[in-house]
Amino acid sequence: MRNECRYPCLDCFVALTLDLAVTEFVGVLAAGFFLALLAGSAWLRANLVRQHGRLLRRVEALEVRLADGLHGEQRAAPIQEAAAGLPIGSPAPDFSLSGLHGETIPLAALRVAAKPVMLFFTDADCDPCDALLPVIGALQRDHSAKVLPSVISRGSPEAVLAKSAEHGLYNVLIDEDGSVARAYQVTSSPTTVIVNSDGTIGSLLAEGAEAVRAMTDRIMEAPILPSQQDSNSESAQDEPLPAPSDGRADDTGEAPASSGPSIGDPAPPIRLPDLRGKPKSLASLRGKSMLVVFWDPSCGFCKQLLGDLRTWESSRVNRVPRMLVVSTGTVVANRAMRFRSPVLLDSSFSAGAAFGAVGTPSAVLVDGDGRLASEVVAGAERVLALARGEPSLPQGPVAAPTSPELGATAPNVRLPDLNGDMVELSEFRDGNTLLLFWRPSCGFCRRMLEDLKAWEASPPDDAPSVVVVSSGTVEENIAMDLRSTVLLDQEFSTGTAFGADGTPMAVMIDASGRIASDLVSGASAVLGLANSGAHAR
Numbered sequence: 001m002r003n004e005c006r007y008p009c010l011d012c013f014v015a016l017t018l019d020l021a022v023t024e025f026v027g028v029l030a031a032g033f034f035l036a037l038l039a040g041s042a043w044l045r046a047n048l049v050r051q052h053g054r055l056l057r058r059v060e061a062l063e064v065r066l067a068d069g070l071h072g073e074q075r076a077a078p079i080q081e082a083a084a085g086l087p088i089g090s091p092a093p094d095f096s097l098s099g100l101h102g103e104t105i106p107l108a109a110l111r112v113a114a115k116p117v118m119l120f121f122t123d124a125d126c127d128p129c130d131a132l133l134p135v136i137g138a139l140q141r142d143h144s145a146k147v148l149p150s151v152i153s154r155g156s157p158e159a160v161l162a163k164s165a166e167h168g169l170y171n172v173l174i175d176e177d178g179s180v181a182r183a184y185q186v187t188s189s190p191t192t193v194i195v196n197s198d199g200t201i202g203s204l205l206a207e208g209a210e211a212v213r214a215m216t217d218r219i220m221e222a223p224i225l226p227s228q229q230d231s232n233s234e235s236a237q238d239e240p241l242p243a244p245s246d247g248r249a250d251d252t253g254e255a256p257a258s259s260g261p262s263i264g265d266p267a268p269p270i271r272l273p274d275l276r277g278k279p280k281s282l283a284s285l286r287g288k289s290m291l292v293v294f295w296d297p298s299c300g301f302c303k304q305l306l307g308d309l310r311t312w313e314s315s316r317v318n319r320v321p322r323m324l325v326v327s328t329g330t331v332v333a334n335r336a337m338r339f340r341s342p343v344l345l346d347s348s349f350s351a352g353a354a355f356g357a358v359g360t361p362s363a364v365l366v367d368g369d370g371r372l373a374s375e376v377v378a379g380a381e382r383v384l385a386l387a388r389g390e391p392s393l394p395q396g397p398v399a400a401p402t403s404p405e406l407g408a409t410a411p412n413v414r415l416p417d418l419n420g421d422m423v424e425l426s427e428f429r430d431g432n433t434l435l436l437f438w439r440p441s442c443g444f445c446r447r448m449l450e451d452l453k454a455w456e457a458s459p460p461d462d463a464p465s466v467v468v469v470s471s472g473t474v475e476e477n478i479a480m481d482l483r484s485t486v487l488l489d490q491e492f493s494t495g496t497a498f499g500a501d502g503t504p505m506a507v508m509i510d511a512s513g514r515i516a517s518d519l520v521s522g523a524s525a526v527l528g529l530a531n532s533g534a535h536a537r
Contacts, residue, residue: 085205093183097173108279124155128209137167268354272344289321294352296360297333305380403499411497415487432464440472448523
């Protein structure tokens with residue numbers, strides 16, 4: 001009689017398997033694999049349907065926000081979903097992260113532009129994130145009137161800097177330990193979320209490249225509301241940013257007019273990070289009169305004023321008026337100024353624009369009640385006169401920089417390149433040379449950067465050589481990743497010698513070292529001159 005096994009066991013299974021023919025054994029394995037494949041396919045379809053549903057709900061939620069103009073009142077019942085991020089309308093987690101050049105940037109500094117902030121959570125090692133970087137660049141370049149796109153990336157600062165420079169990105173922050181991503185309940189990259197201008201969460205999380213692209217497309221397609229029109233709109237993109245100025249005139253011979261508030265009006269609100277990354281507001285400093293100075297560490301005229309301003313700062317009677325410096329540039333560059341007074345960082349110059357300042361150095365007096373007690377003045381002499389309580393110097397007419405005439409010998413240029421080696425303009429005599437005056441901190445230069453790099457990659461026939469004469473640090477200029485020769489001119493003396501009073505501006509020099517074009521300003525005119533190549537004259 002055959003022994004029977006009352007309870008199935010592993011030994012029995014092994015014995016049964018050995019009794020099977022080879023073909024039968026292969027068939028059993030194939031059937032098992034097929035059943036597992038069917039189960040996996042069913043799970044994948046269910047997961048895709050669920051993900052698609054989440055994407056549609058997030059797009060619908062974004063449409064609700066955009067229908068309100070990203071500035072209007074929230075709907076009574078915003079669409080929300082569990083595990084899709086923080087609730088809409090809840091306070092956005094505060095943070096303070098390092099930028100690409102070591103500066104500290106808190107959320108408050110991103111919100112100072114009074115528009116929604118779109119946070120993109122990425123990773124330097126994430127291929128789908130890399131594919132989105134051109135989209136983020138286009139959003140920053142062409143749609144900054146609607147939102148302020150900002151990238152929060154994991155990865156080494158070197159890797160993040162390289163990829164950001166490749167696509168001309170700014171407002172890029174390093175989240176090395178992922179703590180900010182966790183605070184926003186971000187679990188994968190790429191992911192994006194909107195923070196309202198009032199500091200509350202404005203959207204659900206859009207997770208994955210497809211969802212991020214959908215959210216970005218909706219913002220690009222949304223119209224610009226009248227309340228969103230600002231100096232970043234497309235109509236202003238071809239206007240040059242005033243150079244580090246000393247009260248220089250425009251083409252009419254008059255100093256640039258201020259479009260800011262009038263004397264007696266409440267001062268525009270300022271809330272910016274100090275050099276330790278802590279947000280400070282102008283309102284918190286009320287009680288005594290305040291000299292608000294608008295500054296740029298890379299501005300040659302600011303450097304010329306620095307010694308006198310620090311002397312005044314240390315010799316004030318009863319320390320009145322107090323001084324507040326609102327500056328562009330990095331933390332390191334501003335600490336090197338060694339001001340005793342508070343320094344607040346305003347990388348976009350938005351606070352200066354709100355007061356009507358059009359260049360640096362500029363200043364205005366604010367009384368103890370927070371109202372404007374003077375007009376905005378520009379230039380070293382006028383800033384010092386305002387600080388000392390001396391009679392105001394006239395704003396204009398002021399002699400404008402004089403451009404050399406067509407056919408005249410170009411002023412001599414001898415400046416260090418990014419390696420510290422001295423370079424002369426006379427070394428570029430194989431054909432025409434486009435001399436481009438530039439500032440890395442200039443918003444119009446940043447918006448032009450991608451077009452300039454595209455021109456470098458595919459120049460027209462007979463294209464001129466391009467020599468960029470730039471202020472800023474070596475690191476800032478390296479980050480632009482230009483192929484052209486970059487020479488450093490911190491004093492802007494070369495630009496002044498050629499008659500330049502803003503950036504971007506350019507002039508063509510022929511092979512014999514003579515002026516071959518008028519000085520042009522603005523991105524379109526500069527690129528047009530570059531495209532004229534050997535035919536400029």
